[in-house]
Each structure stands twice: as structure tokens, then as C-alpha cells.
Amino acid sequence: MFKTISSKFLIPTVIALTIFTVFMLIFTYFSTYNALLDERKKAVTDLVDFTYGLIESFDQRIKEGELTLIQAQNEVRKIIPNMLYEGDNYIFGYDMQGNIILDLSVKT
Numbered sequence: 030m031f032k033t034i035s036s037k038f039l040i041p042t043v044i045a046l047t048i049f050t051v052f053m054l055i056f057t058y059f060s061t062y063n064a065l066l067d068e069r070k071k072a073v074t075d076l077v078d079f080t081y082g083l084i085e086s087f088d089q090r091i092k093e094g095e096l097t098l099i100q101a102q103n104e105v106r107k108i109i110p111n112m113l114y115e116g117d118n119y120i121f122g123y124d125m126q127g128n129i130i131l132d133l134s135v136k137t
Contacts, residue, residue, distance in 0.1 A: 080120050
């Protein structure tokens with residue numbers, strides 16, 4: 030079957046290169062996937078941090094007497110549903126009992 034010395038070395042070399050290439054493709058796929066996932070997590074974390082800061086600023090205005098709690102809640106309900114990220118993803122909120130208190134479908 031193997032008539033020449035070069036063919037004896039060529040087939041194992043091609044097999045080794047194929048296996049190496051497959052492993053590199055798998056490694057690259059998972060590295061890219063994890064990098065994109067980490068980037069998306071950071072984007073969501075940044076948006077949540079920004080939203081939290083916005084709510085804290087309204088809390089400060091309540092403490093200073095500029096707004097009532099109801100006025101601040103209504104303002105937040107107007108602002109936050111317009112804070113879309115990555116197209117049509119949005120922030121929503123629940124109270125401690127699990128009731129939806131902030132939802133994009135309830136625009137005022």
C-alpha cells in the first residue's frame with residue numbers, strides 16, 4: 030500500500046494536522062463564545078448600574094423634598110421603558126413579593 034517513503038510520512042502528517050486544526054477550531058469557537066458572552070454580561074451590568082444610579086438620584090430628590098414618592102415612581106416609569114439596549118431588550122423590575130412594578134409593555 031505505501032510504496033514510497035514520502036507517502037509513509039505524508040499520511041500521518043496530514044492526519045496530525047487535521048486533528049490539530051479541529052482542536053484549534055473548537056478552542057477558538059469556545060474562546061470567542063465566552064468573550065461575546067462576557068461582553069454581553071458587562072453590557073447588561075452597566076445598564077443595570079446606570080438604572081440603579083438613576084433611581085438613586087430620584088431617591089435623593091425625594092429626600093430633599095423636590096418630589097413625592099409617587100411623582101418619582103411615575104417619572105421612573107416613564108424613563109426606564111425607553112432605555113432599550115441591543116435592539117429591543119429592556120429593563121424591568123419586581124417588588125419583594127414578585128409583582129411586576131416596571132415593565133416595557135406598560136408605557137405611560
